[in-house]
Amino acid sequence: MTGTLLFIIGPPAVGKMTVGERIAARTGLRLFHNHMAIEPVLRFFPFGSPPFGRLVDRFRSDLMEEVAASDLPGLIFTYVWAFDLPEDERAVDQFAEPFRRRGGRVLYLELEADQAERLRRNQCPSRLAEKPSKRDVAFSQRNLLELDRLHCLTSDGRFDDRADYLRIDNTRLEPTEVATAAISHFGIPLLAGPGGSPTQG
Structure with missing residues (x-):
């Protein structure tokens, strides 16, 4: 059976990549944070061109297709979803389609944090190491504030009644706490321990 696609969605600097790393380490799902596709292309063409x-989009879609068709346990994909833009919802559905077509699970973890905390996280060393385009901190801070002003970057509970959706305010939570809550809520299988049995959640 096809593996799991776990979307981690939320506004910039909310902690999607860091939580994804924690989940990946415990479940074997492979982390595909959004900037893995963005950063190489920025070397050649400006953002938005x-x-x-x-x-x-082609790289994202091709990777989803290949992982869905493989024997990998699945994929974690981080994404800033502007809920006011129909094209963003279409994109999310398009990325999920290869998994759904093969009978895989598609799950959604939405993270929320207040703007002051996200501005602090915007300067975290791990974020800057993985995302070179964010190293101009003044620019990335302006971009964060502008996206907050222009778009609705939280679902406001729109999907809270769905079994495949979990929304967490992680303003004051450690990434490991969020990862533990998501793994438990969705029942994502853990990697086997040294004796061949699943590790503890």
Whole structure:
């Protein structure tokens, strides 16, 4: 059976990548944070340009297709979903389609944190190490504030009644706490320990 696709969604600097790393380490799901597609293309084309959009979308879609068709346990994909933009919802559905078509699970973990905390996290060394385009901190801070102003980056409980959806305010939670809650809520299988049995959640 096809593996699991776990979306981790939320506004910039909410902690999607860090939580994804914790979940990946305990479950074997492979982490595909969004900037893995963005950063290489930025070396050639500016953000938002037609070639940039085509290349990034093609890489994302191709990777989803290949992982869904493989024997990997699945994928964690981080994404800033602007809930006011229909094209973002279509993109999320498009990324999920290869998993759904093969009978895989598609899950959604939404993270929320207040703006002051996200501005602090925007400067975290791990974020800057993985995302070179964020190293101009003044620019990335302006971008964060502008996205908050222009778009609705939280679902506001729109999907809270769905079994495949979990929303967590992680303003004051450690990434490991969030990862533990998500793994438990969704029943994601853990990696086997040295004796061949699953490790403790």
